[in-house]
Amino acid sequence: MKKYLLKGNEAIAEAAVRAGCRLFFGYPITPSTEIIEYMAKHLPAVNGTFVQAESEVSAINMCFGAAGAGVRVMTASSSPGISLMQEGLSYIAANELPVVVVNIVRAGPGLGGLGPSQADYFQATKGGGHGDYRLIVLAPSTVQELVNLTQDAFDLADLYRNPVMIMADGILGQMMEPVVFQERETRQLPAKDWATTGAEGRPRNTITSYSLQNEIGEANCLRWEAKYRSIAAAEQRWEQYMTDDAAYLMVAYGTTARIAKAAVQMARKEGIKVGLLRPITLWPFPVDGFKSLQGQIKGYLSVELSAGQMIEDVRLATNCSAPVHLCNRQGGMVPAPEEVLERFKEVFPAAAAAV
The missing domain is CATH 3.40.50.970 (Thiamin diphosphate (ThDP)-binding fold, Pyr/PP domains)
Incomplete structure (x- = not known):
């Protein structure tokens, strides 16, 4: 091809x-x-x-x-x-x-x-x-x-x-x-x-x-x-990555999803059970993807290039069943995977301590 x-x-x-x-x-x-x-x-x-x-x-x-x-x-x-x-x-x-x-x-x-x-x-x-x-x-x-x-x-x-x-x-x-x-x-x-293609032979x-x-x-x-x-x-669409045994979840879309996926891979090498849920449709927001993991996840990290906007939909989708924290950069700056993992460990110290 x-x-x-x-x-x-x-x-x-x-x-x-x-x-x-x-x-x-x-x-x-x-x-x-x-x-x-x-x-x-x-x-x-x-x-x-x-x-x-x-x-x-x-x-x-x-x-x-x-x-x-x-x-x-x-x-x-x-x-x-x-x-x-x-x-x-x-x-x-x-x-x-x-x-x-x-x-x-x-x-x-x-x-x-x-x-x-x-x-x-x-x-x-x-x-x-x-x-x-x-x-x-x-x-x-x-x-x-x-x-x-x-x-x-x-x-x-x-x-x-x-x-x-x-x-x-x-x-x-x-x-x-x-x-x-x-x-x-x-x-x-x-x-x-x-459509307005002309009314010849049909009503206007x-x-x-x-x-x-x-x-x-x-x-x-x-x-x-x-x-x-x-x-x-x-029409809800999403991708799940390393979520089968995940105890924590990063949520990210677009470019930040690529960065978060690299952070998940780094965390897994350290034995931290974290996965990624990537919304593909931002509306409709993939609530069903979160429902399929609810009860399994102890905490969520929303990774965004904003002051924190998608995080509101993450909280709604999870019914605030677990803590939801933000990892973000703004103004055109982009976080490195190491920065995302560091933020994850900061807000979920128990995840790293359990390894």
């Missing part, structure tokens, strides 16, 4: 093209710019269209219109740019339109810096725009997963008529690893009979989320909530 050495951002873009994305609207911002450059170069070759919008606000609203016509569409940006898209994302979610959004996260708040970060977790998983809505949020940890999850994102968006976000930090977007593009099974997806389709009647507004919200419950039940 042929392998390609690709930068993470390029892998996302190539996977999108192969998944049938034919429209891309975006505005350049580091460290996501290579996605835009790649799409500008390669979309015309497959009869696709690339438009550099005048702003991220324009880009997300162009996606709104394209998705309403039933076309596979994507945009990409980095933290401050994603902030500008929040109103549009709320409209897209309310109108139940399939759009794929990529956030290659940089340090914040404000302009922050160009270093890697995971400080957009709340924005992605709690709904950064107005109203009650959810994005499906996928968190790859390798360049190969950037490929696989990008292709999955388009299917999930179409299946649930919902925006999907691929959230990766600046390291994953810029690093190079070998990838393969495998033939994928064709997933049975619903027809887009709601109207896409709107606006209602002056509160009863209709509530009915819409209840319908969306039912959809989100079905997504939460069906």
